[in-house]
Amino acid sequence: MDSFVPFLISIITGAIGCAVLAYAFVKAGRSALLGGVIGALAGAAAPLIFMLPLNYCTFETERTGLDVAFGILLIAIALVAVILPLRWISLRILGHQTVIARQVTPGAFKGRWTPWLLLAPTLVILILFLYYPSLDTFRLSTLLARLGARRSVFVCVDNFTRLAQDASYLNVIGITFFISIAIVVIGLVLSLAIANLAYLPIKGAAIYRTLLIWPYAISPAVAGIIFLLLFNPTGGLINYALDNLFGVKIGWLNDPTAAPWAVIIASIWKSMGYNILFYIAGLQNVPKDLIEAAAIDGANAWQRFRRIVIPLLSPITFFLIITNMTYAFFDTFATIDYLTGGGPVNATTTMMYNIYEVGIVNNDLGKGAAQSILLFVMVIGLTVLQFRTTGERVTYGA
Amino acid sequence: MNHRKSLFFTLFVLVFALAVVPAFAQAPTDVKVWVAFTDYRLDWAQQKAAIFNEMFPQYNVTVDGYANYEELFSATALAAEQNALPAVVQYFEVATQDARDSGYFKSIASALGGRTEVNGVPVDLEDFIGPVSAYYTLDGEFTSMPWNTSSAIMFSNMNILNAAGVDTPPATWADVDAACEAVMALDNAPEFCFTWPNHGWFFEQWVAQQNAPLANNDNGRSDRATEVMLDSDASIAVAAWLKDMMDKGYLYYSGAQGGDSWATVDQAFQTQQVAMAAYSSSDTAVYTQTGVDNGFDVVASFLPYNQETGWTGNLIGGASLWLVEGLPTEVEDGALTFLLWFSNTNNAAEWHQVTGYIAIRQSSNDMLSTADWYATMEPTASQVWKDNALVQATQGTPWFDANPNFIVAANQLAESQITVATSGALLGAFPSIRNVITQALDTVLLADADPVETMAAASTEANQILEEYNLLNAPE
Known part of the structure; x- marks a missing residue:
């Protein structure tokens, strides 16, 4: 790497920071010089967030274009992460608004330290078991490392750039989305249908409801074992029934097209109790007078359901989409592990399961760490996207 | 009143003494063994450890089971990071190179240091059959103790x-x-x-x-x-x-x-x-x-x-028992004593009969070829062996004659030509x-x-x- 590269980068990012803040200050009727200086300093410093630990390795002369592009992406992320909050904070200060909400309510603590003392146990646990390991994952992702090995080797961003070139990993991402979306969509539709039935005022409704919610109390691993027995090719109930009724036997566990459905069915069954619980609660809050009014206006049952019940349930649906998506991404792991072990032909290897196979089974800590960071970023992105898009159409009140 | 006080005092001293004295009277040395079995094979190993503990009261051997080789392999690497290794770990044959590179283990030969017996248990490494000792002899040194060997x-x-x-x-x-x-x-x-x-x-x-x-x-x-x-x-x-x-x-x-x-x-x-x-x-x-x-x-x-x-x-398959490096002398000697006893003629024969893994000692095979193996083995036998239907049904006849399926693996290995390929790969x-x-x-x-x-x-x-x-x- 040529030694001027760090300076060149900081000059460019400094210029961008300078321009953004100077413009913001002018708009706020303040000195462009002050904003420019602050922006330039912050912009020049931003790349260091990633580039100090990486030592600008992505710009070394023997690196490929992909590495350079990845380095630029990291710098852009750092720049956005620094400049945007800085712009917001300085505008608040210039506008004489407070930056931190300081509400003194009657129940507030008087001392400065008492709240910290009370928070300490939680913070210690979070730092030890959540923040520190998360930060360490970033460090691991730049290494070639194996558990129990004599040494580890710094490999810059190879663990990431290799993933981008790995066709089998793209396949894993595709499978993850296929399985997750199927779990969420089919799961929610079925849950709503069943909740609608279970909500009917019939004899013994309480018993039905309890039984319907039951599977939720079972752990994903147990769900995996139960369905492993049900889907068993020789002695399993499902193939026995299919064979007797239709004369077909499906290779649930060794047919790459059928296996994802085995995982989807098991996961839906496992999470449905939770969804039904929320939908029943939601249905109980749908105002009866609205339904009655619609009925008097001549709306049939389907129209009432489609035009009144579903829109009124949208906050719950929105909430369930997020929780189910998280479930599909992370908690299906144990079900997959017991049911299919990621096979056949990797047809049920989701991103989460792949991390386990690479990082734990094959003991390749660096690549596993890189994949978990990617998954982390994707889940954050997905959540933001959901809040941005779906959130706007949710009706929170009649 | 005074009497009562002294009575209490005496009682107190007595209770205290009862509680503390055994602690001074030589507590048995703990020897931990990790194996990759959770089924009847773990029961067998635990029963054997209990019999060993009775024979050698200065030691307390405990055997813990892990679900499979792969899981035990990772558990060992994790334990090593935390300095919490047991005395003996079972590694499967393909992890031999990893075990060797890890630096966690000491070769059996170097731990023995030329001794011909440990705590009265004889060392007879020559008795192990050819393909077995060939696999686990690395750089000319007998490295790990063979146990479950199959084909x-x-x-x-x-x-x-x-x-x-x-x-x-x-x-x-x-x-x-x-x-x-x-x-x-x-x-x-x-x-x-x-x-x-x-x-x-x-x-x-x-x-x-x-x-x-x-x-x-x-x-x-x-x-x-x-x-x-x-x-x-x-x-x-x-x-x-x-x-x-x-x-x-x-x-x-x-x-x-x-x-x-x-x-x-x-x-x-x-x-x-x-x-x-x-x-x-x-x-x-x-x-x-x-x-x-x-x-x-x-x-x-x-x-x-x-x-x-x-x-x-x-080539052979199965696993061997590795002795952890850097143990205190009394633990290492306890582990060695157990390993030698655990793989002696009777125990190797017993293990073969209850599972089907080959009998790794020539002397075991010789004994099982005779008609009176049952009487020889019974005194130190485990419950798993005593409860075994085949063992009970075929006592009094030469074992391999009565159970021809059990000699197949041993014959296959005995008839194998030992070449670079059939010795099995050592791979990281x-x-x-x-x-x-x-x-x-x-x-x-x-x-x-x-x-x-x-x-x-x-x-x-x-x-x-x-x-x-x-x-x-x-x-x-």
Whole structure:
């Protein structure tokens, strides 16, 4: 790497920071010089967030274009992460608004330290078991490392750039989305249908409801074992029934097209109790007078359901989409592990399961760490996207 | 009042003394042993440890079980990071190179330091049979204590084979093919004909039979292996044969790989879904009993080989017990005493009888060939052995005459020509490379992929893993 590269980068990012803040200050009727200086300093410093630990390795002369592009992406992320909050904070200060909400309510603590003392146990646990390991994952992702090995080797961003070139990993991402979306969509539709039935005022409704919610109390691993027995090719109930009724036997566990459905069915069954619980609660809050009014206006049952019940349930649906998506991404792991072990032909290897196979089974800590960071970023992105898009159409009140 | 006080005082002293004195009176030294079994094999090991503890009260040997080799392997690496290693760990044969590189372990030979007995238990390393001591002798030094040693063999359901007009279990791949054609033509044909666990070990066996090494530098035995050859003709032949059997509808493949694959084969064989199953000799007892329980005749035979290249021999499988480095002297001596006793003539014979793993000592095989083995073994025998139906049913007759399935694995190894290929590969990251192998076969069989291309891709992937392993683990 040529030694001027760090300076060149900081000059460019400094210029961008300078321009953004100077413009913001002018708009706020303040000195462009002050904003420019602050922006330039912050912009020049931003790349260091990633580039100090990486030592600008992505710009070394023997690196490929992909590495350079990845380095630029990291710098852009750092720049956005620094400049945007800085712009917001300085505008608040210039506008004489407070930056931190300081509400003194009657129940507030008087001392400065008492709240910290009370928070300490939680913070210690979070730092030890959540923040520190998360930060360490970033460090691991730049290494070639194996558990129990004599040494580890710094490999810059190879663990990431290799993933981008790995066709089998793209396949894993595709499978993850296929399985997750199927779990969420089919799961929610079925849950709503069943909740609608279970909500009917019939004899013994309480018993039905309890039984319907039951599977939720079972752990994903147990769900995996139960369905492993049900889907068993020789002695399993499902193939026995299919064979007797239709004369077909499906290779649930060794047919790459059928296996994802085995995982989807098991996961839906496992999470449905939770969804039904929320939908029943939601249905109980749908105002009866609205339904009655619609009925008097001549709306049939389907129209009432489609035009009144579903829109009124949208906050719950929105909430369930997020929780189910998280479930599909992370908690299906144990079900997959017991049911299919990621096979056949990797047809049920989701991103989460792949991390386990690479990082734990094959003991390749660096690549596993890189994949978990990617998954982390994707889940954050997905959540933001959901809040941005779906959130706007949710009706929170009649 | 005074009396009462002194009474209390005396009582107090008495109770205190009772509580404390045993602590001074030599507490037994703890010796922890980790093994990769959770079934009756763990029970057997624990019962043996209890008998050992009675014989040597200065030691307290405890045996803990892990679900499988792979899990124990990671648990050991984790424990080492936390300085919480036990005294003895069971490592499977493919982890030998990893165990050697890890620096966690000390060779048995160096721990013995030329002693001929430890705590009165004699050291007789010469008594171990050839292929076994060959595998675990590294750089000329006896490194780990052999325990469960097996070979890959085949179990046949003779009721089905006989019905199809096949009198003896097929010996070659072509014979299997022919037998399957006959079996599948039966009116009441089983669903499939042949199955095997998609575990890397079987692939390795079939490659070794063709006298082809899996890795360079004499299978990693003359120098550190730096290249795996999954794209050799021998490797492709294995994949191609399996694929051909699959295409013809003869082969049952459950889709389970590695450690998960065993149980699926058990089920297929037990429910007579197949006529033949390649399997480990480790479960000879279980497979023989399966036939008895379900009313069919089970015959064990050598693992079928490629008729094009002929049969050179088979390699061993199983695991050995590794002694942890840096133990306090009394713990190390306790561990050594246990290892020597645990693998003595009687215990090796007992282990063979209750499982089907081969009897690793020549003296055990000699004893079992006589008619009075039962009386010799009974005094120190475990409950698992005493409860064993075969042991009870065949006492009074030479063991191998009464149970011919039990000699097959030992014969297969005894008749094997020891070459670089049949000694088995020593490879770093071998457990990970095995996953690449089973994944490749999975792809060939289920995604209908071309064996040549798939094995070439697998070879590239395996070599990358090996290169990275060597980069991180090879000594400077």
